[in-house]
Amino acid sequence: MTTTADPSQTGGFAVVVVAAGSGTRLGRGIPKALVDVSGKSILEHSLERIEASGVTAAHGTWPAGPVVVTVPPGDTELTAVATRHGVRAVEGGATRAASVRHALEQLRSAGCSPRGVLVHDAARCLTPAAVFHRVAAAVAAGQGAVVPVLPVVDTIRRVDEEGSSQGTVDRGLLRAVQTPQGFSWDLLLEVNDAAAGERDERITDDASLVELFSEVPVRTVPGDEAALKVTRPMDLLLAEAILATART
Numbered sequence: 001m002t003t004t005a006d007p008s009q010t011g012g013f014a015v016v017v018v019a020a021g022s023g024t025r026l027g028r029g030i031p032k033a034l035v036d037v038s039g040k041s042i043l044e045h046s047l048e049r050i051e052a053s054g055v056t057a058a059h060g061t062w063p064a065g066p067v068v069v070t071v072p073p074g075d076t077e078l079t080a081v082a083t084r085h086g087v088r089a090v091e092g093g094a095t096r097a098a099s100v101r102h103a104l105e106q107l108r109s110a111g112c113s114p115r116g117v118l119v120h121d122a123a124r125c126l127t128p129a130a131v132f133h134r135v136a137a138a139v140a141a142g143q144g145a146v147v148p149v150l151p152v153v154d155t156i157r158r159v160d161e162e163g164s165s166q167g168t169v170d171r172g173l174l175r176a177v178q179t180p181q182g183f184s185w186d187l188l189l190e191v192n193d194a195a196a197g198e199r200d201e202r203i204t205d206d207a208s209l210v211e212l213f214s215e216v217p218v219r220t221v222p223g224d225e226a227a228l229k230v231t232r233p234m235d236l237l238l239a240e241a242i243l244a245t246a247r248t
């Protein structure tokens, strides 16, 4: 990827790819981003998709922004994958939010000042280019915070601490949230500074920070089923099936 040539450049979209998680729910005993999906690591698939999308350079006349990947502390293998793609690797933190913060600090201290930033889970390794472009286009059009979403297909019940049902939630207004999530650069820095590393169960993604620490509305755009997050073993089967179908 040629997008890291000058990290101090202004304009464009920077992309933070978070890949520092351990993958406990997948249970492979290696960092999830290293797990193989049809012959390539999860991180490899993610970086290839971002590169092929051309999203860092797209949208108006903004020049291409840099890509940064967070890796587990002490990692060398994911760093090597990042290096092969011309992408900078930075050490992640104990939580996803801390990893994103490390990446933003790295970009900021390198003098990077893009117009927008996309934060993407490496684990959503088959995200189609169209999702990157929908999110980026909404940010380029002036939205401060944008998330891709899908309707919820299950019946959702709220339960009490004993597990007794407290009723069904109206799923018509529920959405499952995906990544990449897009932000104006200044807003994402501002809410990360305001959060100051606070741990809060509600902070599972970057848009939550915007909701908790700013008045800026979070907008939604359509996500895509192929942008599933590889989380449990069944998701690996799905990812492999998606790739096999794409080849036929």
Ligand SMILES: Nc1ccn([C@@H]2O[C@H](COP(=O)(O)OP(=O)(O)OP(=O)(O)O)[C@@H](O)[C@H]2O)c(=O)n1
Pocket (backbone or CB within 6 Å): 018, 019, 020, 021, 022, 023, 024, 025, 026, 032, 033, 070, 092, 093, 094, 095, 096, 097, 099, 100, 120, 121, 122, 123, 124, 229, 230, 231
């Ligand atoms: N400290 C962390 C935790 C997560 N992530 C990244 O955030 C994304 C979403 O996290 P998730 O899918 O929940 O990954 P894990 O935390 O690895 O999964 P688990 O909870 O099963 O351990 C992943 O790409 C993961 O690598 C990260 O960069 N740093």
Ligand SMILES: C[C@](O)(CO)[C@H](O)COP(=O)(O)O
Pocket (backbone or CB within 6 Å): 096, 121, 177, 178, 179, 204, 205, 206, 229, 231
């Ligand atoms: C960011 C995220 O992928 C949005 O769907 C998700 O919130 C992060 O992962 P987790 O499964 O909640 O740990």
